[in-house]
Amino acid sequence: MKIIISGKGGSGKSTISTLIARSLAAHGFNVLLVDADESNFGLQRLLGVDAPVHLMDDFGGKAHFKKNWMGTASEGLFKDHTRISDLPQTCIAQSGDVKLLIIGKVHSHGEGCACPMGVLSKSILAKLDVMENEVVVVDAEAGVEHFGRRVDGECDLVLGVVDPSFESFMLAKKMESMAYAAGCEIFFILNKATPDVLTDMKSHIPADKIIAVIPHNNAVFMDSLKGNRLEKDLPEIDPVCKLIKDRKNRPANRANLFSVKPGK
Ligand SMILES: Nc1ncnc2c1ncn2[C@@H]1O[C@H](COP(=O)(O)OP(=O)(O)OP(=O)(O)O)[C@@H](O)[C@H]1O
Numbered sequence: 001m002k003i004i005i006s007g008k009g010g011s012g013k014s015t016i017s018t019l020i021a022r023s024l025a026a027h028g029f030n031v032l033l034v035d036a037d038e039s040n041f042g043l044q045r046l047l048g049v050d051a052p053v054h055l056m057d058d059f060g061g062k063a064h065f066k067k068n069w070m071g072t073a074s075e076g077l078f079k080d081h082t083r084i085s086d087l088p089q090t091c092i093a094q095s096g097d098v099k100l101l102i103i104g105k106v107h108s109h110g111e112g113c114a115c116p117m118g119v120l121s122k123s124i125l126a127k128l129d130v131m132e133n134e135v136v137v138v139d140a141e142a143g144v145e146h147f148g149r150r151v152d153g154e155c156d157l158v159l160g161v162v163d164p165s166f167e168s169f170m171l172a173k174k175m176e177s178m179a180y181a182a183g184c185e186i187f188f189i190l191n192k193a194t195p196d197v198l199t200d201m202k203s204h205i206p207a208d209k210i211i212a213v214i215p216h217n218n219a220v221f222m223d224s225l226k227g228n229r230l231e232k233d234l235p236e237i238d239p240v241c242k243l244i245k246d247r248k249n250r251p252a253n254r255a256n257l258f259s260v261k262p263g264k
């Protein structure tokens with residue numbers, strides 16, 4: 001199963017991706033956490049590991065990739081039925097039972113757009129065969145660019161992270177209709193939900209689409225402020241893992257998954 005974590009900048013996508021990955025690993029899954037954010041460098045810090053070689057650099061860097069692998073050539077990037085174990089080992093960092101893969105980052109002024117990273121993300125997700133005991137969790141870049149690049153179309157489930165801000169509520173609506181268009185199931189996680197804002201947050205998201213409510217947690221915030229590994233486990237993430245386990249056991253009935261239809 002392939003899951004993409006989506007949401008507004010700073011809403012908590014990387015934090016929640018880490019928590020989900022660790023929790024799934026604790027439930028016995030072999031978890032590949034994919035850092036598909038071309039800008040931020042936070043995921044290896046959250047996991048407490050050094051960054052592995054970026055997959056883009058393994059392909060010779062962005063300029064080389066752009067020249068050789070864009071367009072129809074990208075079909076040949078990975079063989080059909082690629083397994084997690086087939087990925088270049090230098091591109092994998094191991095944090096406990098979680099494997100981290102970083103697609104690539106923007107490094108320098110004037111290097112051009114990040115579309116090659118989108119192509120690489122989409123290609124690897126399209127070709128990766130995920131076994132019964134495996135889960136791929138993708139930490140996306142902020143906003144909806146990954147929908148535009150059709151990365152979500154290669155995933156089975158979108159989890160939208162919603163923080164207490166009006167922009168986040170608006171984005172959630174957009175994500176829901178875009179997930180529908182991608183043929184992908186979506187649920188939402190309300191994050192940084194203090195009691196005083198929870199009613200407001202809930203009023204913007206369909207009740208049956210909220211799978212977890214994560215309170216504001218000062219230990220989580222302080223680990224981030226100090227640049228430390230994320231130490232905290234949050235039990236509020238458990239329903240997300242339960243949903244993922246359920247979904248692994250039954251194929252989604254895509255016709256009945258959505259509360260927002262395109263155009264609404
Ligand atoms: N439940 C929480 N309680 C307190 N702080 C949180 C919580 N979730 C996330 N944060 C804090 O919010 C900030 C942003 O979190 P994070 O980096 O996970 O967001 P993001 O959506 O991945 O951001 P970006 O869009 O920049 O990649 C960090 O300081 C993090 O510690």
Ligand SMILES: [Mg+2]
Nearest residue numbers: 013014037040
């Ligand atoms: Mg992030």
